[in-house]
Amino acid sequence: MNQPTVRQALQTAQTLGLERLDAQLLLLHALGKPDSDRAWLLAHDDDVLPQAGADLFRQLGLRRAAGEPLAYIAGYKEFFGLRLKVDARVLVPRPDTETLVVWSLDILQDPAMSAQPRVLDLGTGSGAIAIAVAHSLQAAGRPAIVVAVDASADALAVAQENANSLHADIQFLQSHWLEEVSGHFHLIASNPPYIASADPHLAALVHEPLQALVAGSDGLNDIRQIIKQAPEHLHPGGWLLLEHGYDQSDRVRELLAGRGFQQVQSRLDLAGIARCSGGQWLGAC
Incomplete structure (x- = not known):
């Protein structure tokens, strides 16, 4: 099966009911990138995701779609800086x-x-x-x-x-x-x-x-x-x-x-x- 691009992965996540921002943050997390690097997703819109990153993103997306808080999935939450x-x-x-x-x-x-x-x-x-x-x-x-x-x-x-x-x-x-x-x-x-x-x-x-x-x-x-x-x-x-x-x-x-x-x-x-x-x-x- 062909691996999805960044854009395709985000689109698929949104069909599961994820908000766009949540999907972006989860994809960055799956790829080992910081939350602040959302511009990277735009710049690499057509990049094909590595197998491990795509698989992890699918798993994380299903957890979020089931209602699990984003902070639990990522393992952290920003509070007061x-x-x-x-x-x-x-x-x-x-x-x-x-x-x-x-x-x-x-x-x-x-x-x-x-x-x-x-x-x-x-x-x-x-x-x-x-x-x-x-x-x-x-x-x-x-x-x-x-x-x-x-x-x-x-x-x-x-x-x-x-x-x-x-x-x-x-x-x-x-x-x-x-x-x-x-x-x-x-x-x-x-x-x-x-x-x-x-x-x-x-x-x-x-x-x-x-x-x-x-x-x-x-x-x-x-x-x-x-x-x-x-x-x-x-x-x-x-x-x-x-x-x-x-x-x-x-x-x-x-x-x-x-x-x-x-x-x-x-x-x-x-x-x-x-x-x-x-x-x-x-x-x-």
Whole structure:
């Protein structure tokens, strides 16, 4: 059988239902080329693919057509300018979560903040938030103590590998939310599960770990628990920042205010959706 050209292989992939960008990235991966080399595909449109590359591309294309995330197939995901290893043990980091990182850095780099703030990332998964924060603070010459927590030993193994490869100084702890955590922090940030158990969107997320997605009938069980427990681990003036669903900001702000947090507010993601909410803990109430 004749081997396909670059153009023919991409056309075939699109007949399987793959988006053009996904097909291009998978073909580059199959050929051992970087994601940034999409111009190479255009310049070599009529090149015949080598047998091994064509076979691998077909295999990868079938996996993507079956709904497996592109990041799992490639083995990595770019997040906040960093390349993170990801696989089925952790959620794929989403660009929306960068909103939480930016907000965290705004607080931590405030001149009024402690000279060496203590930061806690609850439910770290791949380590995306903790590593992005630690890496940014290190680059800015701002020392910080960053602790990353997850209930999953598998997730912590992935996060530790990412921290090592990116030279991020992070302490890791296995804990269900704050149960095993000790000490106080100037900032607690979390991207917890927030999808309702009957949400129809779950059907498209079957390849990702369910325990990192679903939080009860309204999606707020874990957020409630974190808001209830967090003040016991915050310094006076410390902040709790939470990512949540596109339609949950009002309810999350209510929960924060009801627990006694001040300056309760939300931040918008790139699509203009209230994606994160948080508040400042000023002391016992």
